[in-house]
Structures are given as C-alpha cells and as structure tokens.
Amino acid sequence: MIGTKRTPIYEEHQAAKAKLIDFGGWEMPVQYAGVIAEHHAVRNKAGLFDTSHMGEIDVRGKDALAFVQMLITNDASKLHDGKILYSPMCYPTGGIVDDSLVYRYDTEHFFIVVNASNADKDYAWMLEQAKNFEVTVDNVSDQYVQLALQGPLAETILQRITQVDLSKIIYYTFTHGEVDGVPCLISRTGYTGEDGFEVYCAPEFGRQLWRKILEIGASDGVQPIGLGARDTLRFEARLPLYGNELGAEITPLEAGIGFFVKLDKEDFVGKAALQLQKEQGVPRKLVGLEMVGRGIARSHYPLQKDGEEIGFVTSGSFSPTLNKNIALGLIRSDLAVQGDVLDVMIRDKAVQAKIIPSLFYKRG
Amino acid sequence: MNPVELKYNKEHEYAGVNGNIVTFGITNHAQESLGDVVFVELPDEGATVTAGKSYGTVESVKAVSDIMASVSGKVVEVNTQVLDAPDLLNSDPYGEGWLIKVEADDLSPLETMMSADEYEAFVATEEH
Incomplete structure (x- = not known):
C-alpha cells in the first residue's frame, strides 16, 4: 500500500495480527478478533480504538469565536469553556463539508x-x-495520537491510571491531565452509542498508552476494536458517517441532524439555503429500515416504491446487538411513513423492507 | 487442514465428489478472510447452476462475495441450515457449513481444479 499513512500505533496492530485495510488513505485495522465479538465487547464491557487518523485543527485568535460561529451550523456562543459541541459545517448550498467535534478552550481558542x-x-x-x-x-493532526476507550467499563478501567476524577468529566466536556504519567486531553465523547472517553496525547506516547490500557483492562475483558465494529456500533446508534448519511449533496436537515443547525443564531455558511429548505419543506428524510425479505441492504443500494426509485440506502448491515438486518435510507419525505414497506434493490432484485424508527440502539 | 478428498478453485471454494453428485462450499481460508458470515443466499432445490457462474452470495459484516459453481447441473439439495445459521460457514466450512449439492451434467471441469496440496501452495503465494 504505497502512499498510505500509518498511525503511531501501527506496530501494535501488526503485532496483534489485525486485518489491515486502506481507509481514507490510512492503513488501519478493520478487525482483530472478529467484528461481531468486538462489537459485543464494546456494548457489554469495553473496547479500545486507535482513532489517531482523525484530523485535528486548532483555531486561535481574537476572532476565534466569531470565525467558528460562521463556520459551523451549531451555536458555539452558548458553549462554556471546557465543553464540546457536535456540529456539521456546510457549504453555501446547505450541503455538508464535514461533521466535527468543536472543543472550546475559551473564546479565543x-x-x-x-x-x-x-x-x-x-x-x-x-x-x-x-x-x-x-x-x-x-492543521495539527500529526501532533496527536487519539485513543478511544468505549463501553460501560470505560470509566472504571481508565480511572486506574489517572488521578483525574473521571466521574467529574460529564458527557461532551473535556479536561487536561496525566494518564499513565502522559499529559493528555481527556474528553467524554465517542462514536459507539456507549459511554466512554477519547484521549489525545503526543505521538511518542501513543504506543505506551495503548498497551497500558489493554493491560490494565484485560481482566475486565477490554479488547482492541477495528473499524468494522466501529461502523456497526455507530450505525446502530444512528451516528451519521460522512460519505454515507452525510455528504456535499445532503443537507443536515435531510440527514436527521437538524437539531445541530441553529437557524436563530447569527449568519453562518449555508444558513440562507437551510432556512429556505426548512420553509419549503425538506425533500428527503433519513429513515430506519428493517429487512422483511431475506437480504442485507448495503450502502448505495437503490430504494423503490411500486417500481419507482425513491431514494437509496446510506448504511446497512447485520446488527449484532439486535440480531437483525437493518439499514438507514434517505428517501422522499412524503413516503417516509413508519410501518410502510418499500423495496431494497439488491443486485437488481426487489427485497422488502419496513420503515422503522432509526434509533436502533440506545444504551439502557 | 484442507481435506485431501476435495478439489479447490482460485475463488477459495471447494467441490466434493460422490458419484455424479458434487457438494459446493467455501474453504477455511475463505471464511477466515471474510470474517463473520452473517448472510447466505442459495438457489432453490431444482434450480440449475452453470460452471464458472455465480449461484449465490456469502456476506460477512463488511463484504459481499459471489460464490461460483464448479460444475453445471441441477441443484438436488440445499443446506437450509446455513440460511438460518450462516456462522456455520465460519465454524465448520467443510462439514455443517456446506452449501449445495449438484447433480453434475459433466464432471470434467473438476479436472482443472487444485488438489489440497496445490491449493495450500496457492494460498501461500497469494498471501505474499
């Protein structure tokens, strides 16, 4: 794989005999023990992800808040220092540039x-x-290793190697402190639908931290998790993925993340288009689907009603938690009626699926 | 590891011959590279399959793979157990994880398939 990038944890993945794939230009582990076993480990115990491939961008200066307010659709002015916001960034068309987590140090950082x-x-x-x-x-992406420890036992495990009182870090906030003696940014965030932490540190400490967490969590069943289970976990919790639910041709209102678009704040890129779309009615809607016929709906498979194309599958998979074949689809709003049946075109064959609530999994 | 009585192709599928009845399945190497198998689609009993053509699919969590017929003929038996328990392809690919049995029109396509030894050598070269 010439030209692909590797994270500072790469040698650990290799040593663990992970199956490696190219993901957005990165050579990343797709699975270690197996996607389903890893998925259950995160839902029931805890799992450790190398998410160092993620991008980190630092914004500093007198106008930092004003700039961020123009850039994102969510409202960072209401955010306290030390808090985190999920937000799309849009083009003037209302299509999505990307989705992001915005950490507020203060109004200038x-x-x-x-x-x-x-x-x-x-x-x-x-x-x-x-x-x-x-x-x-x-762009400070190269200056960070990012590890995500996710699952119901994440706090218990991580607390063993830090003096920071993790119970005080509430959901979507962050702090700084040492983990195993390594200076880190610790945030209570994740992409699995479970409780957990994302820990950022300098690249040279990455492998030490990776090994330490696996070691001290071993008796609790913590295991390394690849991108395969990361995808099934986020999908069950309806957490959107860019390139699937989100894209330049899809607005946040269509993708079901309109909650993160604050049309009542000052101007931002895409505001006029999104305002108009809201007034005129959102043409497409993201729905949950459960297969009625035999088959698995996969990303980009067409969706039909009475032989007419009405949308497409954005993500689809066997759901390890529900033990069913489910999918998310972007379809015409007027046909997004719960309980209705439509056709998923699987290799030119129509297979029935029923529209169901899209939040397939919510932790208890 | 790979049973010596079976024949193998480059798609990592096997064929087991008993008279003119040929049993199709995927190899242990195939199930290892696919990962957890979560869905299998097979033709109905009585359908015909064509050598070298797809007769169904095997899907893991992340991948969809066509499965190819080694010989042409009529499907005389379908392993309906794997339709409900596709993980049998992972746990017992050469046993309970077999897929279909075909009454072969002509057994000669099997002559070009690999023996277990040849197949193991092929897998080794593919991994480098």
Whole structure:
C-alpha cells in the first residue's frame, strides 16, 4: 500500500495480527478478533480504538469565536469553556463539508476534530473561510495520537491510571491531565452509542498508552476494536458517517441532524439555503429500515416504491446487538411513513423492507 | 487442514465428489478472510447452476462475495441450515457449513481444479 499513512500505533496492530485495510488513505485495522465479538465487547464491557487518523485543527485568535460561529451550523456562543459541541459545517448550498467535534478552550481558542478522509479538504475550507477573521488556523493532526476507550467499563478501567476524577468529566466536556504519567486531553465523547472517553496525547506516547490500557483492562475483558465494529456500533446508534448519511449533496436537515443547525443564531455558511429548505419543506428524510425479505441492504443500494426509485440506502448491515438486518435510507419525505414497506434493490432484485424508527440502539 | 478428498478453485471454494453428485462450499481460508458470515443466499432445490457462474452470495459484516459453481447441473439439495445459521460457514466450512449439492451434467471441469496440496501452495503465494 504505497502512499498510505500509518498511525503511531501501527506496530501494535501488526503485532496483534489485525486485518489491515486502506481507509481514507490510512492503513488501519478493520478487525482483530472478529467484528461481531468486538462489537459485543464494546456494548457489554469495553473496547479500545486507535482513532489517531482523525484530523485535528486548532483555531486561535481574537476572532476565534466569531470565525467558528460562521463556520459551523451549531451555536458555539452558548458553549462554556471546557465543553464540546457536535456540529456539521456546510457549504453555501446547505450541503455538508464535514461533521466535527468543536472543543472550546475559551473564546479565543477552539480545537476542531474532523474525519480522517476529509481533514485536508476541511483544513483548506477553513483557511478559505478564515480570510476575513483575525484567527490562525493550523492543521495539527500529526501532533496527536487519539485513543478511544468505549463501553460501560470505560470509566472504571481508565480511572486506574489517572488521578483525574473521571466521574467529574460529564458527557461532551473535556479536561487536561496525566494518564499513565502522559499529559493528555481527556474528553467524554465517542462514536459507539456507549459511554466512554477519547484521549489525545503526543505521538511518542501513543504506543505506551495503548498497551497500558489493554493491560490494565484485560481482566475486565477490554479488547482492541477495528473499524468494522466501529461502523456497526455507530450505525446502530444512528451516528451519521460522512460519505454515507452525510455528504456535499445532503443537507443536515435531510440527514436527521437538524437539531445541530441553529437557524436563530447569527449568519453562518449555508444558513440562507437551510432556512429556505426548512420553509419549503425538506425533500428527503433519513429513515430506519428493517429487512422483511431475506437480504442485507448495503450502502448505495437503490430504494423503490411500486417500481419507482425513491431514494437509496446510506448504511446497512447485520446488527449484532439486535440480531437483525437493518439499514438507514434517505428517501422522499412524503413516503417516509413508519410501518410502510418499500423495496431494497439488491443486485437488481426487489427485497422488502419496513420503515422503522432509526434509533436502533440506545444504551439502557 | 484442507481435506485431501476435495478439489479447490482460485475463488477459495471447494467441490466434493460422490458419484455424479458434487457438494459446493467455501474453504477455511475463505471464511477466515471474510470474517463473520452473517448472510447466505442459495438457489432453490431444482434450480440449475452453470460452471464458472455465480449461484449465490456469502456476506460477512463488511463484504459481499459471489460464490461460483464448479460444475453445471441441477441443484438436488440445499443446506437450509446455513440460511438460518450462516456462522456455520465460519465454524465448520467443510462439514455443517456446506452449501449445495449438484447433480453434475459433466464432471470434467473438476479436472482443472487444485488438489489440497496445490491449493495450500496457492494460498501461500497469494498471501505474499
């Protein structure tokens, strides 16, 4: 795989005999023990993910808050220092550049975490938008290892190697502190539908931290988790993925993340288009699907009603938690009626699926 | 590991011959590279299959793979157990995880398939 990038944890994946794949230009582990076993480990115990491929962009300066407000659809002005916001960034058309986590240090410093495959595009986009603001925007992706420890036992395990009182870090907030003696940014966030933490540290400490967490969590059943289970976990919890539920041709209102679009705040990129779409009615809607016939709906398979194309599958899989074949689909809003049956075109064959609530899994 | 009485193709599928009845399945190497098998689609009993053509699919969590017929003929038996328990392809690919049995029109396509030894050598070269 010439030209692919590797994270500082790569040798650990290799030593663990993980199956490696190319993901957005990165050579990443797709599975270790097996997707289903890893999926259950995160739902029932805890799992450790190498998410160092994610992009990190630092925004500093007098106008940092004003710039971020222009850049994202969510409202960062209401955010306290030390809090985190999930937000899409949009084009003037209302289509999505990327989705991100926005960490607020203070009004003059934000740290924005974006998708690996979009990091360069996002950085260029942000530089372009920053022209009229007194801010510096830096792509600091190479300066961080990011590890995610997710699952009901995540706090118990991580607490063993840090003096920071993790119970005080509430959901979507962050702090700084040492983990196993390594200076880290610790945030209570994740992409699995479970409780958990994302820990950022300097690249040279990455492997030490990776090994330490697996070691101290071994008796609790913690295991390394690849991108395969990361996808099934996020999909069950209806957490959107760029390139599937999100894209330049899809607005956040269509993708079911309209909650993160604050049309009542000051101007931002895409506001006029999104305002108009909201007034005129959103043409497409993201729905949950459960297969009625035999088959698995996969991303980009067409969806039909009475022989007419009405949308497409954005993500689809066997759901290890529900033990069913389910999918998310973007379809015409007027046909997004729960309980209705439509056809998934699987290799030119129509297989029935029923529209169901899209939040397939919510932790108890 | 790979039973010596079976024949193998480059698609990592096997054929077991008993008279003019040929049993199709996927190899242990195939199930290892696919990962957890979660869905299997097979033709109905009585359907015909064509040598070198797809007769169904095997899907893991992440991948969809066509399965190819080694010989042409009529499907005389379908392993309906794997339709409900596709993980049998992972746990017992050469036993309970077999897929279909075909009454072969002509057994000669099997002559070009590999022996267990040849197949193991083929897998070894593919991994490098």
